[in-house]
Each structure stands twice: as C-alpha cells, then as structure tokens.
Amino acid sequence: MQGKAILVTGGARRLGAAICRELHARGASLIVHYRSSGQNAQALQGELNRLRPGSVALVHADLLDISRLPGLIEESASHFGKLDALVNNASSFFPTPLGEITETIWNDLIGSNLKAPLFLSQAAAPLLRKQQGCIVNIVDIHSEWPLKGYAVYTAGKGGLAALTRSLALELGPDIRVNGVSPGPILWPEDGEWKEEAARRHIIERTILKRTGEPEDIAKTVLFLIAHAPYVTGQIINVDGGRSINLS
Numbered sequence: 001m002q003g004k005a006i007l008v009t010g011g012a013r014r015l016g017a018a019i020c021r022e023l024h025a026r027g028a029s030l031i032v033h034y035r036s037s038g039q040n041a042q043a044l045q046g047e048l049n050r051l052r053p054g055s056v057a058l059v060h061a062d063l064l065d066i067s068r069l070p071g072l073i074e075e076s077a078s079h080f081g082k083l084d085a086l087v088n089n090a091s092s093f094f095p096t097p098l099g100e101i102t103e104t105i106w107n108d109l110i111g112s113n114l115k116a117p118l119f120l121s122q123a124a125a126p127l128l129r130k131q132q133g134c135i136v137n138i139v140d141i142h143s144e145w146p147l148k149g150y151a152v153y154t155a156g157k158g159g160l161a162a163l164t165r166s167l168a169l170e171l172g173p174d175i176r177v178n179g180v181s182p183g184p185i186l187w188p189e190d191g192e193w194k195e196e197a198a199r200r201h202i203i204e205r206t207i208l209k210r211t212g213e214p215e216d217i218a219k220t221v222l223f224l225i226a227h228a229p230y231v232t233g234q235i236i237n238v239d240g241g242r243s244i245n246l247s
Contacts, residue, residue: 001226002027005080007073009033009063009120010090012041014186015138018214019087019221020056024048026222030056031076031083033090035063063090063116064107073123083127085225088117088160089138093188096152106152113156114163121167125175134176136224137164138217139235141181141243161235168233176232178224183239185212207241 006023010016011032017040020030030048034041041058048056057079061072077083092112096105121135128135142150143157161179168177184202203211220238224231237243 001222004028004084004225005031005077005082006085006087006225007031007033007059007076007083007124008087008089009116010035011087012037012044015182015214015217016089017044018218019089020044020048022215022218022222023225024052024055026226028084029080031059031079032056033059033061033063033072033076035061035090063120064111066115066119069116069119070123073120073127077127082131083124084131084133086120086124086128086133086135087138087221087225088120088135090116091138093150093153095149097149098151101152109152110156110159113153114159117160118163118167121171121177125171129171129174132174134178134225134232135167135171136221137177137179138221139164139179139181141183141237141239143181143235145243164235165233172232176224176228178228178231178233179235180217180220180224181235181237181239181243182217183212183237183242185214185217185238187211202242205242205245206239207245210240212238212240 006028008016008020011020012034024030032041045056045058059075061068092108117137137160139161140157142154143161146154164177164179216238220236
C-alpha cells in the first residue's frame with residue numbers, strides 16, 4: 001500500500017473515517033471526499049497528516065451534482081499524480097414509507113447510493129486502468145434482503161450490488177471491482193434503532209450475537225484493495241452471519 005493514492009467518498013466520519021484510518025495506517029495516501037462534514041474532514045486530515053505529513057488531501061463536492069464528478073476525479077488525482085483505488089462509501093440512509101415517497105427522496109437515495117458510484121467509477125476508469133487499480137463499493141446486506149420501510153434505499157443498494165458485478169465485467173482485466181456489505185456495525189443516528197429493544201432484536205439474529213466494529217469493514221476494504229489480486233465481481237458480507245439467519 002506504500003505510495004498508493006486512494007479516494008474515499010464520504011470519508012470524514014463513521015465507516016468512511018475508519019476506512020481512511022486503516023488504509024492510511026498501511027501506507028496509503030488518501031483523498032478524503034466530504035460534502036457537509038467539513039469540520040470532521042479537517043480534523044481527520046490533521047490527525048493523519050501529523051502521523052505522515054502531506055499524506056492526506058481533502059476534496060469537497062455534492063455527489064448528486066453529476067456534472068461535477070469528472071472534475072472531482074481530476075482534482076483527486078492531481079494531489080498525488082495518480083489514482084490507484086476508488087472507495088464508493090458515501091451514502092444517504094433514511095426511511096421511505098410507501099405513500100410518502102417523493103421524487104426528491106428518490107433522487108437523493110438513488111443518487112447517492114447508485115448514480116454517483118456509477119459516474120465516479122466511469123470518470124475514474126482511465127486513471128485506474130493506468131495503475132491496474134480497483135474499485136470497492138460499500139453495499140449493504142439489505143441489497144439482497146429488503147429492509148421494511150426503506151424501499152428506495154434498498155433499491156439503491158440493490159442496484160449498487162448489480163453495478164459492482166457489471167463494472168467488474170466491463171472494466172476487467174485491468175480494473176478489479178468488488179463490494180463490501182455491512183451488517184449491524186454502526187447504528188443509524190436516528191430512527192427506530194435508537195431503541196435498545198430494536199437493537200437487541202437485530203443482534204440476536206446474528207450468528208456471532210454481537211455487533212461488528214467499523215474496523216471490520218475497513219479491514220475488508222483493505223483486503224480487497226491490497227491482498228486480493230485474483231478477486232473481482234464479488235461482494236463480501238461482513239455481518240456476523242446476519243444474512244443467513246434472517247428468520
């Protein structure tokens with residue numbers, strides 16, 4: 001990973017920040033994308049650059065503005081002169097009860113979870129091809145097992161799972177494309193998961209009977225970038241066995 005330049009979207013906080021810390025600890029140089037979490041992004045940049053000066057750059061963009069994405073990729077590559085990997089982590093997540101879904105909601109959830117990863121990958125492909133690089137998409141176990149009340153989010157992540165496999169086919173053999181599907185790792189910051197009973201219900205349906213840690217996702221991303229040269233078109237569930245115990 002020494003000298004690798006990696007763009008992580010939504011990298012300023014939560015899972016994105018854990019991914020950034022893990023990749024950085026292994027020697028990568030990072031371009032951390034953020035939209036509204038500027039303070040978090042600057043704090044993370046300062047933290048990591050103190051460990052290795054000049055190793056982390058920031059880029060700011062609204063990923064729903066598709067016309068901006070080619071420029072975002074160019075800006076990202078300019079910081080370290082290349083781009084070795086793209087981690088499509090940025091995501092919107094909120095409930096969409098049937099009967100209350102609007103086009104604005106659709107555009108937000110499909111835009112962040114499916115449309116932006118596609119257009120970012122398309123824009124990054126020429127640069128990644130030069131480096132024999134890779135793309136890692138952060139999917140969700142609910143891409144295969146729908147989450148009630150979240151139809152649009154589920155559709156977006158389901159599309160991202162299909163896109164992961166399609167891009168592997170389109171971009172091989174020069175670029176590998178894989179995905180990571182988290183299970184119960186970090187609880188959403190609002191909604192029904194604030195209730196302890198709701199959390200316990202989910203935990204009890206994991207085989208390991210516990211939540212995972214953000215580092216579990218980060219280490220899987222690291223594996224796919226650095227240690228899996230013969231793996232493409234795959235999505236790894238990191239969920240404590242939740243996806244085979246959904247009853």
